[in-house]
Amino acid sequence: MKKNWRIPILSILILAGLLAGCTGLPTGTNWPGLAASADTVYLSNSSNVYAVQLNNGTMLWKYPEETARIMFYAPAALDGNQQVIVGDYQKTLYSINPKNGTTNWKFTQAASRFIGAALVTSDLIYAPNADFSLYALDLTGGLKWKYTTGQAVWTQPVTDGEVVYFNSLDHFTYALKAVDGSLVWKTDLQGPTVNAPVVGDGKIYVGMLDNGLVALEAATGKVLWETPTEDGVYGTPVLKDGKIILGDLSGNIYSMDAGSGTGDWKIKPGGLIASNPAAFESGVVFTTEIGEVIAIDPAGAILWNRQITGQLNASPVVSSGLILVASFQGDNLLTAFDFEGAQKWTFNPPKK
């Protein structure tokens, strides 16, 4: 009789395990989020944000220090050396002291996840949330205004100083007055986008999940041109030297003229590209789902191609002469390369 309780409990546990298992990606999770200052990398992954020394990969602190039921995947945003702003997958936006990893303040008025990075300007923080809203806070976490769209806001806003531009999953790009959140214009993109807009040369560039790149006039939101791509554009394009450079989900990399959208060149060097490319002095670096780190020059020639383990759908960042790459389900969570493709260091969180 003593063993009676074991069989039903075991059956229930097996059932729960089967329901949760069978596919590689645990539900409600995401790829790591990366951000970097001149001397520190901030890595959001699972239940912690890690501050890692940029020159050698040594961990400075982790947040929170003690284990807590919080999930972080959004890249951090930096307010100079004053605060690290990062949202969690519950509904809290944190300000962390970059020196020691302690909490400055918390903003808890959002209703859903912080999936995209916040944008920090000299006086405001713009934080996108999956509760369909963009929140504008002062630098101490006080709510200044919020603007609600028709769907979740997943990606970082951008600004030209006067106007804040952002994409919502409701298929619209929005332009709001940075100071008070009043609507300047909104444009129906006629399709979904999951990346952030790029602002430059009086234009807004948006990569589309249903294939293509759209350019809008920054002042009015008018569609200027659309250039098709072979597959969906998941990562935010990069604007460099008058060219828009972007990757698609089939692994194609395109260079287009930023003024007209005319195709400059197209190559297919590797696997699926879901991350944002990152510009560095000699060109642009892409990462792929099959673990490739590919650097190309402005003419589309491959400078170098490195292979590491895991999926590289998290967007790489460039800082202080290093390219930082965060891996999902790889041997190392974080890998640093120099601009010649030499691996400098790797980082894994300390085991508990």
Place this chain on the structure above:
Amino acid sequence: MNIWDTFIITPMINVLLTIYYYIGSFGIAIILFTILIRLVTHPLMVKQIKSAQAMQGLTQDKRYKDMQAKYKGQKEKLAQAQMELYKEMGVSPFASCLPTIIQLPIIIGLYQSLTRAMASTPAEMLYLKQHIYPGFLNISTLIPLDNRFLWMDLAQPERLFLPFIAFGIPVMAIIVVITSYMQTKLTMPPADPSNQSAMMTNMMNIYMPLLMGYLAYTLSSGLALYFVVSNIIGILQYAMLGRVNWKNLLPGQKSAAPVKKGR
């Protein structure tokens, strides 16, 4: 893409999204998809119930009870005698397990396809995009899914906030516990309370609804909706086969044999 994704998850996601595409409500799509899957697996369930019923009838047979007494403490001899009786009565002890084993991947696939279709992070959205058959559904209009249904965001755990209460009420989790309890109570076969299987059944009656309630409390409300619909359909399926006894729900009632409809 692995075999599990190719043959189970991807087709299910595409059927679910097709329903959503035409209905326009993801909540209704979940309900219809659950009904569809339960209809497809209904013949297997009927077979399972009938086999279980045959096994249950056999355990009430005098010869079965006699051999239990005769070979008490002699497991091997008892097993041998039982196998001979199964053969003689034309009952396979595994016949009730096989439909369950076949249904299990479908049920798990249903659960996972719901989770995947709700795509509440960029990683899940990429997974979804990769699992929509090219040319079959138009992602321009399909993504993002409208996850709102009644008062719920189907991709988030459900709480009902009322103006006069300071906290959210987990309505769906409560309904899941009630319907899970009803299903186990109504559909569990009667058993001798003195034996081990009856004790296990009673424990399952308590723990399973609580586990389902906990899952509904913590996971997305789309899954809670699926649990509720699945429980109700399960009860209806058993009722159609005359295998439920509503008196089992009354307090103080011992598990009674179901009222069998004439057939």
